[in-house]
Amino acid sequence: MKYLLVFVLFSLPIFASPRWIQNYSYVKELQPSSSTSNKEFGKFDLDEDIYRTFYDYDLRVSYKGKPLPYIRRTKQVNSGKVGKVTPKVIYSKSTESGMNYVLELPNIPSNSRLENIDITAVDFFETTAKVYLGNEIDVWKVNKEAFIYKYNNDAYSDSLNLKLDTDYYKYIRIEMEYKDKISFESVQYGPKDMVSHIEYKETIPENKIDTDLQASQYYFENETAKPFSIIRLEFKEEDYNREFTIYKMNHEREYISYQSGTLQKYKNSKFSYSEIYLSDTISSSWKLVIFDKDSDPINLTSINLYQPKEEVIVKLPEDWDGKEALQVYYGNEYASLPDYDTSSFYDSSYNKFTNFDLQEQIANPEKTWSIFEPPISIWLTRLIFILGLLITAFYGFKILERWSKLENTKIQ
Numbered sequence: 001m002k003y004l005l006v007f008v009l010f011s012l013p014i015f016a017s018p019r020w021i022q023n024y025s026y027v028k029e030l031q032p033s034s035s036t037s038n039k040e041f042g043k044f045d046l047d048e049d050i051y052r053t054f055y056d057y058d059l060r061v062s063y064k065g066k067p068l069p070y071i072r073r074t075k076q077v078n079s080g081k082v083g084k085v086t087p088k089v090i091y092s093k094s095t096e097s098g099m100n101y102v103l104e105l106p107n108i109p110s111n112s113r114l115e116n117i118d119i120t121a122v123d124f125f126e127t128t129a130k131v132y133l134g135n136e137i138d139v140w141k142v143n144k145e146a147f148i149y150k151y152n153n154d155a156y157s158d159s160l161n162l163k164l165d166t167d168y169y170k171y172i173r174i175e176m177e178y179k180d181k182i183s184f185e186s187v188q189y190g191p192k193d194m195v196s197h198i199e200y201k202e203t204i205p206e207n208k209i210d211t212d213l214q215a216s217q218y219y220f221e222n223e224t225a226k227p228f229s230i231i232r233l234e235f236k237e238e239d240y241n242r243e244f245t246i247y248k249m250n251h252e253r254e255y256i257s258y259q260s261g262t263l264q265k266y267k268n269s270k271f272s273y274s275e276i277y278l279s280d281t282i283s284s285s286w287k288l289v290i291f292d293k294d295s296d297p298i299n300l301t302s303i304n305l306y307q308p309k310e311e312v313i314v315k316l317p318e319d320w321d322g323k324e325a326l327q328v329y330y331g332n333e334y335a336s337l338p339d340y341d342t343s344s345f346y347d348s349s350y351n352k353f354t355n356f357d358l359q360e361q362i363a364n365p366e367k368t369w370s371i372f373e374p375p376i377s378i379w380l381t382r383l384i385f386i387l388g389l390l391i392t393a394f395y396g397f398k399i400l401e402r403w404s405k406l407e408n409t410k411i412q
Contacts, residue, residue: 026362032322038353043313050358052283053225053331059328063317067338068326071313080189081191089102089184090102098127105170107168108168113165114133114165117186119148119161119182121150121183122180129175131162133169133173172187199304201303201304204301218289228283228306231278231304233303243262243290244261249286255286263276315344322354
């Protein structure tokens with residue numbers, strides 16, 4: 001018996017199944033789009049089915065049973081207009097080493113960002129410049145350094161280009177080591193890369209006041225397991241400052257504390273809502289507790305949930321013909337994060353991808369349970385460990401019993 005136990009314990013790694021596909025509960029086919037623009041890299045979006053049923057580390061992309069390297073990234077879409085505005089110079093002053101300017105910018109479309117400033121000058125020059133941006137004069141949020149010039153053979157002729165590459169700010173301060181006259185002709189703007197989201201509008205549940213906690217409590221059942229990581233709240237009140245705690249439901253159907261913070265809004269705020277950014281995605285039932293203390297409860301009027309969309313960039317196999325489908329497997333909570341070499345994914349020359357579309361989710365037909373794979377292997381290991389302890393205790397008792405008999409014989 002004991003020899004058999006030792007053999008099983010040392011043989012477990014040998015029997016590990018090579019058929020990794022059998023450990024995943026779900027599969028979707030990936031169909032390539034009608035036109036194949038790049039046979040080296042493909043791209044597809046994660047959908048709600050996958051968010052609802054995968055465990056973050058268990059996503060696998062496969063072709064003919066072989067896993068393919070991939071990266072996940074937040075999906076961004078170019079959203080915004082292209083154009084230019086004329087800045088107003090509201091301050092200019094000569095210093096010992098150069099000139100200082102403060103520019104005021106007109107408003108630009110909300111989903112656009114600042115790209116550069118076009119400058120004109122009469123003489124040839126080169127200079128360094130410090131650039132500050134902010135929405136209030138002398139409250140600068142962004143600092144940059146730039147090198148601007150005008151040379152005889154400069155391709156821009158009289159027009160120079162000072163890169164901004166930042167979100168919109170109302171004021172720009174420029175400190176440069178050049179005293180001759182220059183003009184700021186225009187500020188160009190372009191589309192902002194916006195994060196794409198899945199949005200869910202929630203029904204506001206009843207506010208269950210907890211008099212002991214002096215808090216408002218809102219319970220969200222989330223029966224369809226919607227995944228979300230951003231909560232947007234609107235209240236009837238325009239001015240508030242309240243602490244909150246988010247609770248999520250665990251596998252034992254108990255609410256556990258997940259994240260705490262402060263909901264804050266002031267009158268005349270730019271936004272009509274407050275947002276909570278969670279440290280990770282929640283897809284279970286959850287509870288929002290707002291601590292009112294001795295103040296009256298604030299009245300929740302709207303709540304929306306958001307999940308940033310992600311896209312997957314996958315390295316396509318060399319033998320892929322451009323037409324066959326790939327497979328996406330998920331639903332294995334015991335899978336670990338794959339460790340692929342993805343250095344080639346960030347080569348700037350790869351900016352085109354073959355787009356793939358996810359098909360309907362189906363139960364993995366090759367899903368099987370193996371005694372050498374979790375969760376069965378976990379319980380098997382525990383059982384073997386307990387049996388080992390019992391066997392050790394049994395033989396230990398036998399040895400003690402025999403030793404006791406020998407001692408009694410010596411005494412007699």
